[in-house]
Amino acid sequence: MTGMLADMGTIALLASVSVVAMAGFVKGAVGFALPMILVSGLGSFLPAEIVVAAVILPTVATNLVQAFRTGMRHAWASFRSFWRFNLIVFATILASAQLLSVIPDRVLFLMLGVMIVVFTTMQLAGWRPVIRAGLERVTEVSAALIAGFAGGLTGVWGPPTILYLTALDVPKAESVRVQGVMYLVGSILLTLAHLKSGVLNPSTIPYSALLILPALAGQVIGLKVHDRMDQALFRRATLVVLIIAGANLVRRGLSL
Numbered sequence: 001m002t003g004m005l006a007d008m009g010t011i012a013l014l015a016s017v018s019v020v021a022m023a024g025f026v027k028g029a030v031g032f033a034l035p036m037i038l039v040s041g042l043g044s045f046l047p048a049e050i051v052v053a054a055v056i057l058p059t060v061a062t063n064l065v066q067a068f069r070t071g072m073r074h075a076w077a078s079f080r081s082f083w084r085f086n087l088i089v090f091a092t093i094l095a096s097a098q099l100l101s102v103i104p105d106r107v108l109f110l111m112l113g114v115m116i117v118v119f120t121t122m123q124l125a126g127w128r129p130v131i132r133a134g135l136e137r138v139t140e141v142s143a144a145l146i147a148g149f150a151g152g153l154t155g156v157w158g159p160p161t162i163l164y165l166t167a168l169d170v171p172k173a174e175s176v177r178v179q180g181v182m183y184l185v186g187s188i189l190l191t192l193a194h195l196k197s198g199v200l201n202p203s204t205i206p207y208s209a210l211l212i213l214p215a216l217a218g219q220v221i222g223l224k225v226h227d228r229m230d231q232a233l234f235r236r237a238t239l240v241v242l243i244i245a246g247a248n249l250v251r252r253g254l255s256l
Contacts, residue, residue, distance in 0.1 A: 004203050020211045021218035028222020030238045031176035032158050053204035058215035059187045066180030078177040085144045092148025106253045113249030116159045120242045129167040172234040
């Protein structure tokens, strides 16, 4: 073993593998939440910088599987269906990142977390958001701006995106594939950024690489569960995980 792996205890290593496998399972089943689970789980016994490094390679690997599971043609079709949404999100992320020093992280996490919890709880209680005829383009652009703004300021753009896809009632396979394509681009950019920042280095890369296998193993099992879920169950499972994600953002906001 090399780098930090040589200094890591057996219990910490086994705990890491268990957390990553569980995160991979959830991602396979509903299409998201792997970084959230890893940051929360690994952060309970590892330093923050090590956690950031650990998340990167399993995230890239699982996003590759998620985006291209049904082939390049379907992945490209999913991107084309939501090309405007994707481009607005990434452009807004780049622009809003410049405001990072202006708005306190605490305020942003609390606003985003409360919004997600409230809207998701309302949907679980039976409210179904309806996009009125003629307002599809306005809704798409508005949702993309909100997701991109949140992404640039907090690094979290998944939950707003999923709320939009859920409101559209996008079929589960398409929803997961759209998320996979979007998250893949983001995770590759994140990898390049942290190779430059030094977070990914000769000491941390072996640890992050080791976690790829349990992440993929968990994802494979999660995908089998995903394939057995009907649209209604998938929607409900997605909303439940979204509430957990929103609550986690609220927790982060309150802890700052």
